[in-house]
Amino acid sequence: MAATELEQVVNLCKRRGFVYPSAEIYGGSRSSYDYGPLGSLMLRNVREAWIRTMVQQRDDVVLIDAAILAPPQVFEASGHLANFSDPLVDCTKCKQRFREDHLTDPNVCPNCAAVGSFTEARAFNLMFKTFAGPIEGAGAEVYLRPETAQGMFVNFVNVLQTSRKKPPFGIAQVGKSFRNEITPGNFIFRTREFEQMEMEFFVPPAESAHWYQYWCDARMRWYTDLGIPAEMLMLRPHEADELSHYSTGTSDIEFKYPWGWGELEGIAQRTDFDLQRHAEHSGQKLDYFDQANNERYVPYVIEPAAGVTRAMAAFLLAAYDEDIVNDEPRTVLRLHPRLSPYKVAVLPLSKKDTLTPLARELYATLADRYMVDYDETQAIGKRYRRQDEIGTPLCVTVDFDSLEDDAVTIRDRDSTAQVRVPIASLLSEVAGRLGF
Ligand code: GAP
Numbered sequence: 075m076a077a078t079e080l081e082q083v084v085n086l087c088k089r090r091g092f093v094y095p096s097a098e099i100y101g102g103s104r105s106s107y108d109y110g111p112l113g114s115l116m117l118r119n120v121r122e123a124w125i126r127t128m129v130q131q132r133d134d135v136v137l138i139d140a141a142i143l144a145p146p147q148v149f150e151a152s153g154h155l156a157n158f159s160d161p162l163v164d165c166t167k168c169k170q171r172f173r174e175d176h177l178t179d180p181n182v183c184p185n186c187a188a189v190g191s192f193t194e195a196r197a198f199n200l201m202f203k204t205f206a207g208p209i210e211g212a213g214a215e216v217y218l219r220p221e222t223a224q225g226m227f228v229n230f231v232n233v234l235q236t237s238r239k240k241p242p243f244g245i246a247q248v249g250k251s252f253r254n255e256i257t258p259g260n261f262i263f264r265t266r267e268f269e270q271m272e273m274e275f276f277v278p279p280a281e282s283a284h285w286y287q288y289w290c291d292a293r294m295r296w297y298t299d300l301g302i303p304a305e306m307l308m309l310r311p312h313e314a315d316e317l318s319h320y321s322t323g324t325s326d327i328e329f330k331y332p333w334g335w336g337e338l339e340g341i342a343q344r345t346d347f348d349l350q351r352h353a354e355h356s357g358q359k360l361d362y363f364d365q366a367n368n369e370r371y372v373p374y375v376i377e378p379a380a381g382v383t384r385a386m387a388a389f390l391l392a393a394y395d396e397d398i399v400n401d402e403p404r405t406v407l408r409l410h411p412r413l414s415p416y417k418v419a420v421l422p423l424s425k426k427d428t429l430t431p432l433a434r435e436l437y438a439t440l441a442d443r444y445m446v447d448y449d450e451t452q453a454i455g456k457r458y459r460r461q462d463e464i465g466t467p468l469c470v471t472v473d474f475d476s477l478e479d480d481a482v483t484i485r486d487r488d489s490t491a492q493v494r495v496p497i498a499s500l501l502s503e504v505a506g507r508l509g510f
Pocket of ligand 1: 220221222223253255262263264265266267268269270272337338339340377379380381382383384385
């Protein structure tokens with residue numbers, strides 16, 4: 075089962091400290107969110123799962139971390155200043171603003187139901203502009219990046235010269251991006267401040283079609299390997315009128331959100347568009363000399379572009395489940411162990427001092443390797459439920475017998491089955507069950 079209503083996950087996230095509306099004490103915001111103690115751990119896990127697959131397990135992709143603020147020249151060259159806009163319409167009756175391409179009926183206002191009340195659509199550029207230094211004005215403008223991708227293009231030669239890679243190879247990056255979205259919404263699905271994980275894969279032009287297919291398949295697999303059921307995902311090629319200004323072909327990995335199918339990640343064929351444009355605008359050579367074939371060429375680019383925050387939403391929605399355990403309803407997040415905020419919870423059966431030293435010792439041993447929760451409040455059943463609800467795959471219970479038999483109980487989140495395990499083999503038992 076997965077969440078059927080967005081509210082199920084929104085409420086759980088608020089209740090358990092995954093996600094809060096940003097600056098909530100001042101009324102909160104629909105356009106950005108703060109990630110709490112559990113949400114920030116989970117975001118880190120999503121990032122690390124991506125870096126593990128996209129960088130660590132490959133010898134043809136390197137990681138960078140480029141600046142968020144960039145001068146206008148970058149976005150003039152990339153085409154974002156001219157083209158990165160959405161069609162904005164105003165309702166003349168209720169004064170609300172909408173993205174024209176998101177309206178179900180382009181004649182009817184979804185807020186006040188007025189008919190024919192929209193202004194002509196105008197192009198609204200989505201980039202946030204600010205000023206660097208103490209003087210505002212021309213020459214001091216900088217932009218908050220709307221995608222991490224340009225950091226890879228402007229550093230193409232730096233990386234080529236310092237990393238000893240040659241096409242086909244990729245440059246990956248994880249970091250914040252900013253878009254002045256006209257209609258942010260659906261919780262963390264569309265926000266104005268969000269996090270992306272993108273990789274630009276530079277290939278000989280003749281290999282572009284092969285690598286496009288390769289990355290479409292690989293990226294679908296990443297989500298299913300991390301527990302999203304295949305039937306909640308589909309690959310949808312863009313229609314010609316949906317393509318970004320830099321793309322000759324894009325497929326979206328779509329996820330079945332409670333409100334319908336929607337984008338989770340895009341895989342685009344950016345050709346040599348960005349490198350050519352930056353070469354023209356900067357006057358620098360952004361190409362590759364292939365010594366084996368004695369030819370110089372500008373590589374083509376295949377770009378898998380995902381959202382950290384949007385992926386977290388999808389993982390939470392897919393993992394959400396409600397079942398009955400011991401005749402009581404239970405909410406459980408069936409998250410992949412790599413994604414769950416805590417991997418293990420150590421729970422002394424009672425708060426009595428006699429159990430504390432052993433429980434603390436086991437906590438320290440496990441915490442050396444994993445993110446571990448320690449909880450000695452409330453009845454044990456309630457503590458299990460709390461861990462189920464935040465997706466902790468394993469609970470380790472220390473009871474009074476543990477002091478005699480040097481063993482503890484391991485409880486599995488999904489099956490709720492409990493087994494007794496010698497303390498001496500606890501670490502290997504946990505590693506075997508988590509898979510790492
Ligand atoms: N460099 C290409 C690029 O940025 P995109 O399809 O606009 O392509 C890639 O964005 C991914 O970034 C999206 O599939 C989504 O996961 C995430 N994303 C984009 N805009 C977002 C927003 N406003 N809020 C949250 N995530 C967003």
